Amino acid sequence: MEHVEAVVVGGGQSGLATAHALVRAGLKPVVLEASGRAAGSWPHYYDSLTLFSPARFSALPGIPFGGDLDRLPHRDEVVAYLTACADRLQADIRTGQRVIAVRADGSGFTVELEGGGRLSARAAVAASGSFGRPHRPDLPGLETFAGQVLHAADYRSPTRSPGSAWWSSGRGTPRFRSPPSSPAKAARAWPRGRR
Incomplete structure (x- = not known):
C-alpha cells in the first residue's frame, strides 16, 4: 500500500x-x-x-x-x-x-x-461533487409517460431532440408546477447565464 x-x-x-x-x-x-x-x-x-x-x-x-x-x-x-x-x-x-x-x-x-x-x-x-451520481427522482406518472425524460446531467444541447418537447430536472435546476410546453419557454424561464 x-x-x-x-x-x-x-x-x-x-x-x-x-x-x-x-x-x-x-x-x-x-x-x-x-x-x-x-x-x-x-x-x-x-x-x-x-x-x-x-x-x-x-x-x-x-x-x-x-x-x-x-x-x-x-x-x-x-x-x-x-x-x-x-x-x-x-x-x-x-x-x-x-x-x-x-x-x-x-x-x-x-x-x-x-x-x-x-x-x-x-x-x-x-471534493467529488454529485454530478457523477445524479439524483433521479421517482416522478408520479413516469411509468406511463410516452415522451423522453432527460436529467440535467444528460442534457447537452437543444438540438439533441429536434422537434420534440422535453423537460429536464435535477438538483440546481429550476422547478415548475407543470413543465413548460416547449424548450423555448423553458429557456426563457431560466435565469440569465444558466442556459
Whole structure:
C-alpha cells in the first residue's frame, strides 16, 4: 500500500482549490480524479453553459483567469482554465483513478481505488461533487409517460431532440408546477447565464 500525506478525491475546481491550500500548508497532496483529465465534471456539462459570475470572481486561489475579467466565461474556457491550473499546481494529480471507498483506520484513512489499488493517508478530503451520481427522482406518472425524460446531467444541447418537447430536472435546476410546453419557454424561464 502506498503511503501519502493527503488525498483529495476529485480533480474539479473544489479539488484543485483544496490541493492548492494543502500545498500552501506544506503538505504534498495526491489528487485522484476519475476522468481522464483534471477538470472534474466541467467537460460533461451542457454545451452552451456560461458562468453567471464574472471571471474575476470565478478564479481559483492564486491563479487568476486570463483575459477580460468582467466577461462571463463559457464552459470550454473553464475547462481550459482548470486544466492549466492543474498543470501549474505542485501536487501529484492522478487521472483515471476512481475512488470506491475511504475508511478511517485509526491513524488516518485508507483509500480504495477501482481495480484494487489502495493508498494510506493522514488526511482525506472529498471534493467529488454529485454530478457523477445524479439524483433521479421517482416522478408520479413516469411509468406511463410516452415522451423522453432527460436529467440535467444528460442534457447537452437543444438540438439533441429536434422537434420534440422535453423537460429536464435535477438538483440546481429550476422547478415548475407543470413543465413548460416547449424548450423555448423553458429557456426563457431560466435565469440569465444558466442556459
